[in-house]
Amino acid sequence: MNARHYPASADVVIVGSGPNGAAYARILSELAPDASIAMFEVGPTVSNPPGAHVKNIEDAAERALAQARSEGPGERAATISDPGAAKSGQRRGRAGTYLLPEGFRVEGEEGMPVAAFSSNVGGMGAHWTAACPRPFDSERIDFLADLDELLDEAERLLAVTTDAFDASPFATIVRERLSEAVDAQRDHAHRAQRMPLAVHRREDGRLVWSGSDVVFGDVTRANANFALYDESLVTRVLTDGGRASGVEVRDLRTDSVHTIAARYVVVAADGLRTPQVLWASGIRPPALGRMLNDQTQIVFASRLRDVQTGDADAVATAGALSEQSGVTWVPFTDEMPFHGQIMQLDASPVPLADDDPVVPGSIVGLGLFTAKELQWEDRVDFSDDAVDGYGMPAMTIHYTLTPRDHAVMERAREELVRLGRAVGDPLDERPFTMPAGASLHYQGSTRMGLTDDGRSVCSPDSEVWGVPGLFVAGNNVIPTSTACNPTLTSVALAVRGARRIAENLG
Template sequence: MNARDYPASVDVVIVGSGPNGAAYARILSESAPEASIAMFEVGPTVSDPPGSHVKNIEDAGRRARAQERSEGPGERAATISDPGAAKSGQRRGRAGTYLLADGYRVEGEDGMPVAAFSSNVGGMGAHWTAACPRPHDSERIDFLPDLDELLDEAERLLGVTTDAFDSSPFASIVRERLSEAVDGGRDHAHRAQRMPLAVHRRDDGRLVWSGSDVVFGDVTRENPRFSLYDETLVTRVLTDGGRASGVEIRDLRSGAVHSVAARVVVVAADGLRTPQVLWASGIRPAALGRMLNDQTQVVFAARLRDVHAGADDAVAASGALSEQSGVTWVPFSDEMPFHGQIMQLDASPVPLAEDDPIIPGSIVGLGLFCAKDLQWDDRVEFSDDAVDGYGMPSMTIRYSLTPNDHAVVERAREEIVRLGRAVGDPLDERPFTMPAGASLHYQGSTRMGETDDGLSVCSPDSEVWGVPGLFVAGNNVIPTSTACNPTLTSVALAVRGARKIAGSLH
């Protein structure tokens, strides 16, 4: 699937190999198999098959090296290795990511101190938690009548399941205790339940986490008209007569610059680099980079009460730590504008006495993600002069929480303590609010709109207004304020865009 001899022209260019770029490749391979497709990824291939989740690498040393190679210009910089590092105020990225070096905060604003990226085949899909909840209430995009069918298709592409942890001994305990705490007055869809996850369990019991490899599927990997080029930077989208006509690329191994003609270009480079590519191309609609939103994340930890270790709880068949407590979901609602996920921590975030052994799976982390007020002035800006580590226009993030945002965070802090006490004994007195950018769920910067009203970048099919043949993809296309993990929604939107392209190619 990987290739190096760049083509002179193809039908479709896809910029970025994360789950959204992979969704375009998959739908086109299924629906327009006659179309030639070239995918360009700025980072290296770090896993086998290309785009697979690094959690599936059993050897710890190889897994750590795959994470390091995903860190782009930040490779080998210090990363967060335990929950306490974030609490200490250290400005570090997670393993497999690297931080925006500067421009992450403007004086007088909140900024995004830990805005982060991954540069590797598979993008953030090689490192994510694989949570795939559906949007609820105001998270939903009301001008898409086919949203539920698109979400169904996204679940197919990502390999979403809800039963991977059914055999986990503490999963039902956590879920039952949360249900007692939150289900009163909620309809069935909003009650505490199993988290939909892009993960399945092999016959030997080992968990397999979905990355872009699962989204590609065999149909893409075996498509002779699809090629993936890693370590290749797309510097700009080319246009002819106002229409997308291809891309300019730079081979990061040799430094050589090439042009590749295309009938259609899809930019799926992530929530910050997708608008960067458009800006560098001179494609600058008024809404580009605007309405940027993240999800403020509040975290807490508790130790499950009245649980006991089994004889084989300590180690899984593969030698990896077992997952004992599963992942439980508390859905967003307009009345309670945050989304919760409760899952096992591999280690206690606070020191415990030596004579107080930890029962595997008994330490659970609680996280509430808060929906944010959308503001026109929350944005990512790009320089016409300064450049980043790849030579692309440097970024400055303008971002502030509103009084209502602060109020929602305070409500989340109170709620997470209540939930922690419901499931067990809290390990700390107070919850911790993660620095902005920590969720990695950057949205809105190339937002979708029902009409070309100047407040959006692309159409309901993800085609950029005024630039036929140019599509954008990723969490950045989502136009609503969400609290749930956005990947399922963004892949659903990618399905819609890919279908539009497939129809135009026939």
């Protein structure tokens, strides 16, 4: 699947190898198998198979190396995996990511101090928590009548399950205690439940986390017309007569520049670098980079009451990724505008406490994500002069929290304490609010719209307004304010765009 000799042309060029780019490759391989597809990724291949989740690498040293190689210009910088880094206020990225080095905050604004990226085959899909909840209420895109069918398809591509942790000794305890705390005021769909996860458990008990490798699937890997080029920076999209006509690529191994003609171009670089590529290409619709939104992440920790070691040690033999307490989901509602994710602490994105010696798995991390009030002025700007570590236009993030945002965050803190007490004994008096950018769920910067009214960048098929043949993909396409993990939704939107390209290819 990996290749090095650049082609002169391809029917479809895909920029970025994360789950969304992989979804385009998969759907096109299924629906248009004769179409030639060239995928370009700025980062290296860090796993076998390419695009696999690094959590599936059993050797700890090899896993750490894969994470370090994913950190692009930030490689070898200290990360948040060091104990206490987040709560002590240190500005660090998570293992496998690197921070925006400057331009992350403008004076007088909150900014996004820990805005981060991953540069590797598989993108952030090699490092994510694999949570795949569906959007509810105002999170949903109301102008897409086929949204539920698209979400079904996204679940197929990501291999989503809800039973991977059914045998975990404390999973039922956590879920039942949360249900007692939240279900009375909710309908069945919104009650505390198993988190849909892009993960399954092998027969030997070890967890397998879905990355882009799972989205690619055997059909893409077997597609002779598909090729993946790593360490290849797409510097701009080319146009001819206003239509996308190809890309310019710099081989990071040799520094040579290549032009690849294409009938269709899909930019799936991530929530900040996708608009960057368009800007560098001179494609600058009014809404480009605008309506940028992140999800504030508020975290807490609690020790489960009245639990025994029991089978916890047996589950732990499955490896470092075992979860004695499972993963429980408290869905977003418009009345309670936050999304809850409760899991064993050592699987939480950020360490919240030292290892507890009493009962393995007895400390759970509780997290609530809050939906951001959308604002036109929340945006990422790009420079015509300064450049980043890759030589692309430097970014400046403008980002402020509204009075409504602060009110919702305070409600979330109160709710988190209540939930922490429901499941056990809290380890802290007050939840900790992560710095802006910590969720890694950057949305809106190339947002979808029903019409070309200047407030969106792309159509319901993800095709950029005014530039036929150019499609965008990723969380950045989601036009609504969401609190739930956005990957399932963005992959669903990628399915819609890929189907349109396949239909046009005939």
